[in-house]
Amino acid sequence: MPWIQAHLTVDKTRVALIELLFETLGAQAVALGDAADEPMLEPGPGELPLWQATRVSGLFPGSTDTDALRSALNQALGVDASQSLRLEHLKDRDWERAWLDQFHPMCFGRRLWIRPTGHQIAQREAVVVDLDPGLAFGTGTHPTTALCLGWLDGCEVRGLQIIDFGCGSGVLGIAALKLGAAHVIAVDHDPQALMATRDNAMRNGVSERIQVLNSADLTGQTADVVLANILANVLVELAPRILDLLRPGGHLALSGVLKPQADAVIRAFADAIDFAPMETQQDWVLLHGRRR
Numbered sequence: 001m002p003w004i005q006a007h008l009t010v011d012k013t014r015v016a017l018i019e020l021l022f023e024t025l026g027a028q029a030v031a032l033g034d035a036a037d038e039p040m041l042e043p044g045p046g047e048l049p050l051w052q053a054t055r056v057s058g059l060f061p062g063s064t065d066t067d068a069l070r071s072a073l074n075q076a077l078g079v080d081a082s083q084s085l086r087l088e089h090l091k092d093r094d095w096e097r098a099w100l101d102q103f104h105p106m107c108f109g110r111r112l113w114i115r116p117t118g119h120q121i122a123q124r125e126a127v128v129v130d131l132d133p134g135l136a137f138g139t140g141t142h143p144t145t146a147l148c149l150g151w152l153d154g155c156e157v158r159g160l161q162i163i164d165f166g167c168g169s170g171v172l173g174i175a176a177l178k179l180g181a182a183h184v185i186a187v188d189h190d191p192q193a194l195m196a197t198r199d200n201a202m203r204n205g206v207s208e209r210i211q212v213l214n215s216a217d218l219t220g221q222t223a224d225v226v227l228a229n230i231l232a233n234v235l236v237e238l239a240p241r242i243l244d245l246l247r248p249g250g251h252l253a254l255s256g257v258l259k260p261q262a263d264a265v266i267r268a269f270a271d272a273i274d275f276a277p278m279e280t281q282q283d284w285v286l287l288h289g290r291r292r
Contacts, residue, residue, distance in 0.1 A: 002062030005088040006069060008081060009055050016258060016283035018056045019142065020231075021076050025069055027058035028192070030142065062089070108146060109153025112175060127153075127178050130203055131171055144255040147279055147286035148172050148229050151253055155225070157181045163223040163245050166230035166256075170197030170210070176225070177206040185223065189215045218245075225251045232261035239268040246272075246291050254287040262287060 006027075010018055015032065022030050033055040060069070066087055073081040105119045113121050113128045121128055145168075152172065158180030164173035167186035170193075177184055184206075186197045194212050201207045226246045228235060235242070235254055246252055252273055257265050262285050266275055275289035 003090040004060045004062055004064050004066065005090055006058045006060060006066075007055055007086040007088065008058075008073065009053055009084045010077075012052055012054050014077070015054050015056060016143075017076060018073075020258070021072060022056065022058035023231075025058075025060075025072055026064060027060055029059045031057045033057065106146075108149035109151075112149055112153040112179065114149070114171065127175075129171060129175050129178055131169065131174075131200055143281040143284040144229050144257075144286075145171060147281050147284065148227060148253055148255050149175055151279065151286055151288060152176055152179060152227075155179075155251065157225060160224040161185075161222075162225045162227065163187065163221065165215075165226060165228040165242060165245065166234075167197050167212070168193050168229070170200045170212075172227050172229060173197070173210055174201055174204050174206055176227075177201075177209050178204065181225075182209070184210045185218070185221055186210055186212045187215050187218050221245065222247050223250065225253070227253050229255040232257045232265050235265050236268040243269065243272050243291070248291055250291050252289055252291065255284065257285050257287060258283055259285055 006022070008018055019030050019032075070081060070085060073085060105113055105115045105121055107113050107123075107126075111123065111125050111127050113123070113126050115121055115128050115130050116132050117130075149172065152175055157176050159182050160176075162173060162176045162181045162184045164170070164176070164184060164186045167173055167188045170186050173184035173186045174197075186194075186201075188194055188197070191214075194214065197210075197212050198207070201210045201212070222245055224247055226242060228238075228242055235256065242252075252269070254265060254269070259280065262278060265287060269275075269287075269289075272291055273289040274292060275287060279286040279288070
Protein backbone atom coordinates (compact mmCIF):
# COMPACT_ATOMS: atom_id res chain seq x y z
CA MET A 1 0.00 0.00 0.00
CA PRO A 2 1.47 3.40 -0.94
CA TRP A 3 1.71 6.21 1.62
CA ILE A 4 2.03 9.98 1.63
CA GLN A 5 4.23 11.63 4.21
CA ALA A 6 3.35 15.30 4.75
CA HIS A 7 5.96 17.59 6.31
CA LEU A 8 5.03 21.05 7.58
CA THR A 9 7.38 23.41 9.42
CA VAL A 10 5.71 25.68 11.97
CA ASP A 11 6.55 27.76 15.01
CA LYS A 12 6.43 25.61 18.16
CA THR A 13 3.33 27.47 19.38
CA ARG A 14 1.35 25.93 16.51
CA VAL A 15 2.61 22.36 16.80
CA ALA A 16 -0.35 21.14 18.88
CA LEU A 17 -2.79 22.60 16.34
CA ILE A 18 -1.07 20.88 13.39
CA GLU A 19 -0.81 17.55 15.25
CA LEU A 20 -4.52 17.63 15.98
CA LEU A 21 -5.34 18.68 12.42
CA PHE A 22 -3.20 15.91 10.89
CA GLU A 23 -4.92 13.33 13.11
CA THR A 24 -8.39 14.67 12.26
CA LEU A 25 -7.56 14.56 8.53
CA GLY A 26 -6.58 10.88 8.72
CA ALA A 27 -2.87 10.72 9.59
CA GLN A 28 -1.94 7.24 10.79
CA ALA A 29 1.04 8.56 12.77
CA VAL A 30 2.58 11.93 13.60
CA ALA A 31 6.21 12.72 14.46
CA LEU A 32 8.05 15.92 15.39
CA GLY A 33 11.55 16.97 14.35
CA ASP A 34 14.01 19.85 14.34
CA ALA A 35 13.54 22.00 11.24
CA ALA A 36 16.48 24.37 11.78
CA ASP A 37 19.34 22.41 13.35
CA GLU A 38 18.67 24.00 16.75
CA PRO A 39 20.90 22.64 19.55
CA MET A 40 18.99 21.13 22.47
CA LEU A 41 20.24 19.68 25.73
CA GLU A 42 19.37 16.09 26.56
CA PRO A 43 15.81 16.21 27.95
CA GLY A 44 14.96 14.77 31.35
CA PRO A 45 12.82 11.63 31.75
CA GLY A 46 9.41 12.16 30.19
CA GLU A 47 10.25 15.61 28.83
CA LEU A 48 9.47 16.33 25.18
CA PRO A 49 10.80 19.82 24.45
CA LEU A 50 10.05 21.49 21.13
CA TRP A 51 12.30 23.32 18.72
CA GLN A 52 11.42 26.91 17.84
CA ALA A 53 10.99 25.78 14.22
CA THR A 54 9.43 22.32 14.45
CA ARG A 55 8.81 19.97 11.53
CA VAL A 56 5.51 18.12 11.95
CA SER A 57 5.37 14.95 9.83
CA GLY A 58 2.14 13.08 9.24
CA LEU A 59 1.81 9.68 7.60
CA PHE A 60 -1.30 9.45 5.39
CA PRO A 61 -2.74 6.68 3.19
CA GLY A 62 -1.79 7.06 -0.46
CA SER A 63 -5.42 7.77 -1.38
CA THR A 64 -5.47 10.98 0.69
CA ASP A 65 -6.82 14.04 -1.13
CA THR A 66 -3.77 16.29 -0.92
CA ASP A 67 -5.67 19.33 -2.20
CA ALA A 68 -8.12 18.94 0.69
CA LEU A 69 -5.21 18.51 3.10
CA ARG A 70 -3.57 21.69 1.81
CA SER A 71 -6.84 23.61 2.00
CA ALA A 72 -7.49 22.52 5.60
CA LEU A 73 -4.00 23.58 6.64
CA ASN A 74 -4.41 26.98 4.97
CA GLN A 75 -7.72 27.52 6.77
CA ALA A 76 -6.33 26.46 10.16
CA LEU A 77 -3.21 28.61 9.89
CA GLY A 78 -4.85 31.56 8.19
CA VAL A 79 -2.03 31.67 5.64
CA ASP A 80 -0.99 29.83 2.49
CA ALA A 81 0.79 26.70 3.76
CA SER A 82 1.82 25.65 0.27
CA GLN A 83 5.29 27.19 0.54
CA SER A 84 6.27 25.13 3.61
CA LEU A 85 4.21 21.95 3.04
CA ARG A 86 6.23 19.12 1.51
CA LEU A 87 4.60 15.91 0.31
CA GLU A 88 6.65 12.73 0.02
CA HIS A 89 5.31 9.58 -1.67
CA LEU A 90 6.45 6.30 -0.10
CA LYS A 91 6.10 2.92 -1.78
CA ASP A 92 4.47 0.04 0.06
CA ARG A 93 6.34 -0.39 3.38
CA ASP A 94 9.12 2.13 2.82
CA TRP A 95 7.39 4.24 5.49
CA GLU A 96 8.50 1.76 8.15
CA ARG A 97 12.21 2.34 7.55
CA ALA A 98 11.64 6.10 7.29
CA TRP A 99 9.82 6.27 10.62
CA LEU A 100 11.94 3.82 12.62
CA ASP A 101 14.93 6.13 12.19
CA GLN A 102 13.10 8.85 14.13
CA PHE A 103 12.38 6.86 17.30
CA HIS A 104 14.60 6.28 20.34
CA PRO A 105 13.99 4.92 23.86
CA MET A 106 11.93 7.28 26.01
CA CYS A 107 11.42 7.26 29.78
CA PHE A 108 8.11 8.27 31.39
CA GLY A 109 7.94 8.95 35.09
CA ARG A 110 10.62 7.17 37.13
CA ARG A 111 11.03 3.80 35.43
CA LEU A 112 8.63 3.22 32.51
CA TRP A 113 10.36 3.05 29.12
CA ILE A 114 9.19 2.69 25.52
CA ARG A 115 11.92 0.86 23.59
CA PRO A 116 12.04 0.64 19.76
CA THR A 117 13.77 -2.27 18.04
CA GLY A 118 17.54 -2.35 18.30
CA HIS A 119 17.93 -0.33 21.51
CA GLN A 120 18.96 -1.24 25.07
CA ILE A 121 17.90 0.23 28.42
CA ALA A 122 20.60 0.48 31.09
CA GLN A 123 18.35 1.36 34.06
CA ARG A 124 18.28 -1.67 36.35
CA GLU A 125 14.69 -1.29 37.62
CA ALA A 126 13.29 -0.25 34.24
CA VAL A 127 9.83 -1.41 33.17
CA VAL A 128 10.13 -1.75 29.41
CA VAL A 129 7.47 -1.77 26.69
CA ASP A 130 8.87 -2.85 23.32
CA LEU A 131 7.13 -0.82 20.63
CA ASP A 132 7.86 0.48 17.14
CA PRO A 133 5.97 3.15 15.22
CA GLY A 134 3.20 1.64 13.17
CA LEU A 135 -0.27 2.13 11.77
CA ALA A 136 -1.94 3.12 15.04
CA PHE A 137 -1.41 6.07 17.34
CA GLY A 138 0.41 5.70 20.62
CA THR A 139 4.18 5.22 20.62
CA GLY A 140 4.77 7.67 23.43
CA THR A 141 5.96 10.54 21.25
CA HIS A 142 2.72 12.51 21.39
CA PRO A 143 2.28 14.62 24.56
CA THR A 144 -1.12 13.05 25.29
CA THR A 145 0.36 9.56 25.34
CA ALA A 146 3.38 10.77 27.30
CA LEU A 147 1.11 12.30 29.94
CA CYS A 148 -0.81 9.04 30.33
CA LEU A 149 2.36 6.95 30.56
CA GLY A 150 3.85 9.25 33.18
CA TRP A 151 0.62 9.06 35.17
CA LEU A 152 0.58 5.27 34.98
CA ASP A 153 4.15 5.10 36.24
CA GLY A 154 3.13 7.07 39.33
CA CYS A 155 0.04 4.96 40.05
CA GLU A 156 -0.23 1.70 41.94
CA VAL A 157 -1.96 -0.50 39.38
CA ARG A 158 -0.71 -3.86 40.62
CA GLY A 159 -3.53 -6.40 40.66
CA LEU A 160 -6.12 -4.00 39.18
CA GLN A 161 -8.51 -4.35 36.25
CA ILE A 162 -7.93 -1.72 33.52
CA ILE A 163 -9.95 -0.56 30.51
CA ASP A 164 -8.02 1.30 27.78
CA PHE A 165 -10.79 3.07 25.85
CA GLY A 166 -9.45 4.06 22.43
CA CYS A 167 -6.37 1.88 22.69
CA GLY A 168 -4.55 2.87 19.46
CA SER A 169 -1.35 0.83 19.49
CA GLY A 170 -2.21 -0.68 22.89
CA VAL A 171 0.72 1.08 24.55
CA LEU A 172 -1.20 2.26 27.65
CA GLY A 173 -2.78 -1.10 28.39
CA ILE A 174 0.48 -2.96 27.77
CA ALA A 175 2.34 -0.52 30.01
CA ALA A 176 -0.25 -1.08 32.76
CA LEU A 177 0.27 -4.84 32.48
CA LYS A 178 4.03 -4.44 32.61
CA LEU A 179 3.51 -2.36 35.77
CA GLY A 180 1.58 -5.22 37.38
CA ALA A 181 -2.08 -4.79 36.40
CA ALA A 182 -4.01 -8.05 36.55
CA HIS A 183 -6.02 -7.65 33.34
CA VAL A 184 -6.66 -5.08 30.59
CA ILE A 185 -9.55 -4.67 28.19
CA ALA A 186 -8.27 -2.71 25.17
CA VAL A 187 -11.05 -1.10 23.12
CA ASP A 188 -11.08 0.69 19.77
CA HIS A 189 -13.33 1.06 16.72
CA ASP A 190 -10.41 1.00 14.25
CA PRO A 191 -9.46 -2.49 12.96
CA GLN A 192 -5.85 -1.32 12.44
CA ALA A 193 -5.67 -0.33 16.12
CA LEU A 194 -7.03 -3.69 17.24
CA MET A 195 -4.52 -5.51 15.06
CA ALA A 196 -1.64 -3.36 16.32
CA THR A 197 -2.68 -3.91 19.94
CA ARG A 198 -2.77 -7.69 19.56
CA ASP A 199 0.61 -7.71 17.81
CA ASN A 200 2.21 -5.47 20.43
CA ALA A 201 0.73 -7.46 23.30
CA MET A 202 2.21 -10.65 21.86
CA ARG A 203 5.57 -8.98 21.35
CA ASN A 204 5.59 -7.90 25.00
CA GLY A 205 4.48 -11.26 26.36
CA VAL A 206 1.18 -10.04 27.86
CA SER A 207 -1.33 -11.55 25.42
CA GLU A 208 -2.87 -13.82 28.06
CA ARG A 209 -3.82 -10.85 30.25
CA ILE A 210 -5.30 -8.52 27.62
CA GLN A 211 -8.68 -8.72 25.89
CA VAL A 212 -8.90 -6.72 22.66
CA LEU A 213 -12.41 -5.64 21.70
CA ASN A 214 -14.17 -3.57 19.07
CA SER A 215 -16.00 -0.78 20.89
CA ALA A 216 -19.31 -2.17 19.62
CA ASP A 217 -18.63 -5.38 21.58
CA LEU A 218 -17.98 -3.65 24.91
CA THR A 219 -21.04 -4.39 27.02
CA GLY A 220 -21.29 -4.60 30.79
CA GLN A 221 -17.56 -4.64 31.59
CA THR A 222 -16.24 -2.44 34.41
CA ALA A 223 -12.76 -1.72 35.74
CA ASP A 224 -10.77 -0.20 38.61
CA VAL A 225 -9.01 2.18 36.20
CA VAL A 226 -10.28 3.61 32.91
CA LEU A 227 -7.88 5.29 30.49
CA ALA A 228 -9.26 7.32 27.58
CA ASN A 229 -6.71 9.06 25.37
CA ILE A 230 -8.99 10.34 22.62
CA LEU A 231 -10.09 13.75 21.34
CA ALA A 232 -11.88 16.16 23.68
CA ASN A 233 -15.15 16.35 21.73
CA VAL A 234 -15.37 12.55 21.75
CA LEU A 235 -14.73 12.45 25.51
CA VAL A 236 -17.59 14.89 26.07
CA GLU A 237 -19.92 12.97 23.78
CA LEU A 238 -19.10 9.59 25.30
CA ALA A 239 -18.86 10.70 28.94
CA PRO A 240 -21.88 8.65 30.13
CA ARG A 241 -20.55 5.51 28.45
CA ILE A 242 -17.04 5.98 29.83
CA LEU A 243 -18.39 6.56 33.35
CA ASP A 244 -20.41 3.33 33.13
CA LEU A 245 -17.10 1.47 32.74
CA LEU A 246 -15.61 2.80 35.99
CA ARG A 247 -16.31 1.15 39.36
CA PRO A 248 -17.03 3.29 42.45
CA GLY A 249 -13.75 4.49 43.90
CA GLY A 250 -11.99 3.79 40.61
CA HIS A 251 -9.52 6.08 38.87
CA LEU A 252 -10.17 7.86 35.56
CA ALA A 253 -7.49 9.35 33.29
CA LEU A 254 -8.53 11.44 30.29
CA SER A 255 -6.21 12.88 27.66
CA GLY A 256 -6.28 14.09 24.06
CA VAL A 257 -7.41 17.43 25.51
CA LEU A 258 -6.01 20.86 24.64
CA LYS A 259 -5.87 23.42 27.48
CA PRO A 260 -8.82 25.51 26.20
CA GLN A 261 -10.94 22.33 26.03
CA ALA A 262 -10.26 21.17 29.59
CA ASP A 263 -13.18 22.93 31.30
CA ALA A 264 -15.74 21.42 28.91
CA VAL A 265 -14.37 17.93 29.49
CA ILE A 266 -14.33 18.41 33.27
CA ARG A 267 -17.96 19.56 33.22
CA ALA A 268 -18.99 16.44 31.30
CA PHE A 269 -17.61 14.19 34.07
CA ALA A 270 -17.93 16.42 37.16
CA ASP A 271 -21.12 14.84 38.51
CA ALA A 272 -19.27 11.58 39.13
CA ILE A 273 -15.53 12.39 39.31
CA ASP A 274 -13.48 14.31 41.85
CA PHE A 275 -10.67 15.68 39.70
CA ALA A 276 -7.12 16.27 40.90
CA PRO A 277 -5.12 19.24 39.54
CA MET A 278 -4.54 18.75 35.82
CA GLU A 279 -1.13 17.84 34.43
CA THR A 280 0.16 19.61 31.32
CA GLN A 281 2.69 19.11 28.56
CA GLN A 282 3.04 21.70 25.80
CA ASP A 283 -0.58 22.67 24.99
CA TRP A 284 -2.09 19.36 26.13
CA VAL A 285 -3.52 18.31 29.49
CA LEU A 286 -4.20 15.12 31.41
CA LEU A 287 -7.34 15.14 33.54
CA HIS A 288 -7.45 12.51 36.25
CA GLY A 289 -9.59 11.84 39.26
CA ARG A 290 -11.53 9.32 41.30
CA ARG A 291 -15.13 8.18 41.03
CA ARG A 292 -17.27 8.93 44.06
